[in-house]
Amino acid sequence: MPKLFTGAEIVFKALIDQKVEYIFGYPGGAVLPIYDELKNHKSVKHILARHEQGAGHAAEGYARSSGKAGVMLVTSGPGATNAVTALTDAYMDSVPLVCISGQVPTHLIGTDAFQECDTTGITRPCTKHNWLVKDVNKLSETLHLAFEVATTGRPGPVLIDIPKDIQFKKGIYKFAKNKLKKKLNGKATLKISNKDLDKFIEMMKSSTRPIFYTGGGVINSGPEASTLLRELVSLTGFPITSTLQGLGAYPGDDQQFLGMLGMHGTYEANNAMHDCDLMINIGARFDDRITGKVDEFSPNSKKIHVDIDPSSIGKNIKVDLAITSDVGELLKNLIKRFKEKNKNFLSSNKHNTSKWWEQIENWREKKSLNFINSNKVIKPQHAVQRLYEITKDQDTYITTEVGQHQMWAAQHYKFRKPNRWMTSGGLGTMGYGLPAAIGVQIAHPEKLVVDIAGEASVLMTMQEMSTAVQYRLPIKIFILNNEYMGMVRQWQELLHEKNYSESYTAALPDFVKLAESYGCVGIRAKTPDELDEKIKEMVNIKKPVIFDCVVDKSENCFPMIPSGKPHNQMILGPEEEEEISDEGKILV
């Protein structure tokens, strides 16, 4: 007779076998047996959030900065529904997240019991898979399978719903690995054929206007993939641009890097995407913020697409060579084969791409990220640049909320390593950055973690400051405060005849006093003169800080592609704003 454990014990045994060190959660009636068990397992530390959404984003921040799965624990009903935003966010941005939720006892399911909701029904469209465990003897198997689903193939969130009676019941515990192996279905890496590699290399050799377009898939593949990407880019001498999620996979301050592409990407990156003859997409998904109008997207290029998810290939853009693979795996094989046959590619190919580089340098001359600085008010771009200059010499982790500040952070903060940049891209979740910073700081207690925030976004999850203070997490909330939902205001200015409908926040809190009431430090900077000194003060404080950076209220985020236009027709700055046609207004 094997030893029997309660469902709650099984949960912890599985977490320990999965090497989970931290769980982010919030207790409640239907999950109490698991919380009761917490005291018996010292190696698993629980971080108490102030809202389940905060727990979820913290787990995401933990996962994205550490490469491990994030784990959250919530109760039934409102606990589960509050987790939905974080689950959807993780689904859109491919973050491995394991959510364990309590459920009302089995015999009450379907009776509209207190704090009951159809958790698996609600989370079905926003998880890779979910389970309602009705048999305690299947619990351990389900938990391990859940970790496997979350972390293999294209990573994503999963949810295990455990009724309260199952948490009490006794059953057997088993730890069996690799259940999914047999069923590929794009959930695991496929074999890469030499034929595809040769075609890949041939296309690179015959190109005169190539560009690498890389995305979050490189980051998700692990740090080795980033190293390999650097090797390939330097072997070929080709220019490279990155999506929002891919920033950091390639050094942001390197000469071959053209900056981010897309709606608020650089002039040189977007023009190069439009005019190239070979686009090499590695781990990106032709998102609509990147492609703009699909019909006119990079009309004259051959396209290669490497993605671990077969359903990403051909979804938005047709490609000439599709390879379903993990990025790291592909790059390793490609570089090996490339080196065998092309010893002096870089020097022999230089003249092939020299005209292309000349053209790119011309675009660079436009200096599309420039802005008109001021010595009276702090320009938000200037604030991000100063933050970058002051923090670039230490290993800094940046999270953001969603909006103008997010784009300015992406444009002006240069990342040199992967896993240093955590932002909500796919779902665009305002309120992501603060709790994400908590998760990042948990994973990297000694590192500097800054949430570049907007005052509107950060108020959505401000309660998590209390979590940061409780666990002594010295996160820095760097608020670019313009009193507006900046991106909404910008669109209203450009597209809705300056009708600033409900985008101004009256009665904002005094962020310095708010910081003090949470028991952390508040700092305010009002003029460019005092900015540097105040940022340095923030960086040196070993406590959580809310930094209220009072910036220009009317600044807009440029450059931008006024949608309806292809990539080669960007607006570079305010003087060109008038050019948005009626047709373009439809599409931004």
Next chain:
Amino acid sequence: MPKSKSAYSTPGKIGKLERHILVVWVDNEAGVLARVSGLFSGRGYNIESLAVAEVDKKKHISRITIVTQGTPQVIEQIKLQLKKLIPVHKVADFKRNDKEILFREMALFKILGNSKKQTKVKIICKKYNPIILDKSNKSCVIQVTALRREIDKLTLDLRPYGLISTSRTGAVAMTKGAKIFN
């Protein structure tokens, strides 16, 4: 078209629609049908008919037959998305006009009428393997198996002869010859 000011691009040209039959083998577990149908509704795909039942009692495998319509790109995307679902084992895809594939739907008709009418009904249904499942001197229930458009036509043709209720299944499919789907 009224001028919309949305944050998204306007739709491009829509390609030619094709009708396809998808056969999906799934683990027969709780919620699997919701996963499949939720995928269709969530991504705006269209289900024209759906038939599902367990075909392997031992391994608990169900076979789902879905008739759907979409551009070739959409059909491809549906297949890839279906394959990503954890309980899905394999997906087969056929064009509706593929000559190598057999399709059948079943229908039950309830007819109110005397034996004269009932005989007439039987004659109309003759080509479609009619079976009388229930019979009284005032009514009968008749079963036919046929293609969808044939059943569509039958329901119209039978109306003057006392058709008061129709129950239909979705289409099921199988390959001709010795081959099987894979």
